[in-house]
Amino acid sequence: MTAATLEAGRQGHLDLLGWIATTDHKRIGVLYGVTALGFFLVAGLLALVMRAELAVPGLQLVGEQTYSGLFTIHGTAMMLLFATPMVSAFANFLVPLQVGAADMVFPRLNALSYWLFLFGGLVILSGFLVASGPADIGWTGYAPNSTLPYSTTTGTDLWVVGLLLTGVATIFGAVNFVTTIVTRRAPGMGLLRMPVFTWSILVTSILILYAFPAITAALIMLLLERRFGATFFDPTAGGDPILWQHLFWFFGHPEVYIIAIPFFGVIGETIPVFSRKPLFGYKAFVLATIFIGAYSMTVWAHHMFTTGAVNLPFFAATSFLIAVPTGVKFFNWTFTMIGGRLTFPAPMLWSVGFLFTFLFGGITGVMLASPPLDFQFQDTYFVVAHLHNVLVGGSIFSMWAGITFWFPKVTGRRLNEPLAKAQFWLWTIGFVVTFLPQYQLGADGMPRRYADYPADAGWTTLNMISTVGAFLLALSVLVFLIAVVEALRRPADAGPDPWQANSLEWWADSPPGHHNFPNLPPIRSERPVFDAREAARAAANGEPPAGSAVAPAPAGPGPVGPAPAGGSPEAPA
Amino acid sequence: MIRRVLDATGPAEARFFLFVGAFGLVLGAIYWFVSYELAGTVLLGGFGVGAGVLGLRLRLERPPAPVKSDDRRVHAVEGAGGAETPFRDDSGRLPGETLAPLAVGLGVALGLTAVVFGPWLLVAGVVPLAWGAWTWLTGARDELAATVADDVPSRAGRRGRGAEPPATASTVSGPGRPPAAPRR
């Protein structure tokens, strides 16, 4: 029985077998995205419980043990079950489309990655079902607090096992992306004609290849220490607690960039489209991406400044340096807008919002790179505010930009604009109200991972404000879910290229067919679809063709794109 | 060989990985001499060597491309594997739907959880793992055999046939038909 006949029999209803048996990169991408959003909702609910607990001094909702479980699973799930898989979701759906391929190089391995991620995530969450409760060690799992006899919950063992599974899944995914990007690019697409999102995924995947083995090794050591009596981290038996921190942060810092660089790539895609200009300084942007990736491998111990066990100037220098390529990207983005013709549908709103919110995460990051300032801010709410500023204000803002941008490509439907914009404003206000007060709390010296704080510490008002903001964020997510349901009830009428965009995925149908492209436009720059559209416009106006490209798209103000079927012949030589 | 590695006209992919590898090694060396700290030096060195090996592998894969990258005829004549996509590989077919990855994933997850809950889970995990691995491997083998069989005529009339889409659609004319890859 062929896949074609299987597909033919399943029109019109939810094709469950087709989804769980799929090896199609687009379906796996959607599976990744939906699953990651599911974990996002769970981790978000945990955060709401924590914020509710912290709203006023005293323990009202949960006790210390429960609170430890909440922030451990919240952090783990947000970083490794939501943000990282969300990168995989975007990359799975987009990379083969953007390089003009029919699928990934290893489609079955791709499916295995997804299943390992899903089961790993469920194993981690299953800590809530065992009698002793979930992991209670923080998402950083510092030894020896994570070893026996200090962390006795079964959930901690499940946390280790689940992270091993998701880590291996992520490595498999990275192998697939690197191979696909190196060997499956369409004719004409040199490395320096790849869309910046695909570039970001290439760099990210390389980071994964070298960062995730470190955490895998550390987790195996922890598992051996907890279950089989080995001593890697116990100083009374000749181990060293600092070894865990080196291994963890050698993974952990690149991890931060693994979930940031792809989203920089997303902004590198959206801003040019809605400015009607190419990315200002494409090569500089690519070079900056490479440098950010490379430097992110060398800054891990800036999380360890207060241990007194690392070389402070080396890590301060590399951490400062990483601000330079990040700054270059900011100028790339703003100068793309300058001189453009800007429109502000939801994806562009999110992108511009990203520029403002991420700026603060970047600036406070430079402060934390200075060890004397870090001596005050480390392990306080300043760090909590900074990391949420970077991850929520940076990654999640651009994730929403990406979701609203590519939603028509994935589903064939555009999101309802007023709903999408309402979500943006709720989220932006919620973000500011939630996280900016935490900077002040941290500067005042409120440590993170405190289930409770004294009533006379002066932290009550700011905590209350922060809690209100968290519920605004939750409301925003609710609006998003409503918008998705509303969109899916409409017929698919977005057309192949609703935004008049640049890269190859907009040449395919929305949603793309089984093998993505019946044909490809000629690739002469990093904007093949733009080139084809302009050539068609010029041809329609009777101008001499700028290039030899011929595209079937009609000229005009409306959505312009290739005809769904039929050919745009390869340019004659 | 050294001259080939250093040749600046090499494929961009190789230069990219070689640069990343060199970066890791240089930073690893600096780190060692400012800190004499072993764990970080090993990790940075591993990063440098790992990326460097990838770069070397790609660099030694083929000779430098003989054509200018902007020569349009390259695309028309070569179609693939020209200066811009030197490592192009569009052999192989797309597998059809298969439950093998799900079974393997489930088996590995159950088996590993045995560390926490006891060996009975290992037994529970082996069954789907074995079935999944068997299905996976036989499926891949049949697919490979079919590809090899197809490859002989396709070399004569390079991708003139629309019937069997290669893994990239760029040269397929007409709507792609899902491949008849063996299932199970």
Next chain:
Amino acid sequence: MTARRRATAIAGLTAIGVVAAGCLPAPATVEARRTADLYTTFVAVAAVVAAIVIGLSVFAIVRYRARGDETLPRQVIGNTRLEAVWTAIPLITVAVLFGLTVLVLNAFDDATRAAAGVEIRVTGFRWGWRFEYPAEGIRMEGVGRPGPEAYVPVGENIHVTLTGADVIHSFFVPQFLFKRDAIPGRLNEFAFTVDAPGRYGGQCAEFCGLYHSQMPFTIVAVSPADYEAWVAAHRGGGAGASASPGVAPGGSASPAASTAAGASTSPGASTSPGGSAAPEPSR
């Protein structure tokens, strides 16, 4: 909503951010004053950078929004000279910040190497602190709230040797603008000189398990004469230990604190550093 109003709204939210982000507590030590000065420099640089980037973005949003025409703007792909400039200027900026950082770091090291006025050995354990003054023969420890009170003389170089008994803790006094991890199997050294008499609250900053939030301590800075009097009163250990089950300041009895204290060793009881005799809670 017009683009101008939208831009103003975003800029307004950002301005709230500038105001909200971070005023430090009043620095209480010589070292803290240096850190506070460094922070002021960083904030000033940050304000300039933020003003430039926000200014450019708002300018672009307001000036270049589409006004109905469908013509394509000029397709500028870049400007090498401009790109070189905006690479070089941040590079110089962070180089200067790095230089200032190293100066402050060196001052920390100099203080640690300088002759110590008072030597204190501090050990963090689950969930409390032990302070030992080897020269004075004082030893005290406390768990839960309000935690132990360690006296130090004003104006003298206080040299601390820090370690952890079981897991990693962190010695953090917000008004000293300083923390250092208490790591089992390692000795961390640092020094500080308190400027003015006062009570400076401290707490654990590295997550160390169940009652991580319930292990405060207080550094009490007094004049050298008062310090001598305190030493005389407490010489010989034991007597001065403050480890009574605590009522949280502010009057609300914290059940967690009393549990922690109740499960712990009695005042003055010895817990050998590096040993495993730290109190375990009954879960």
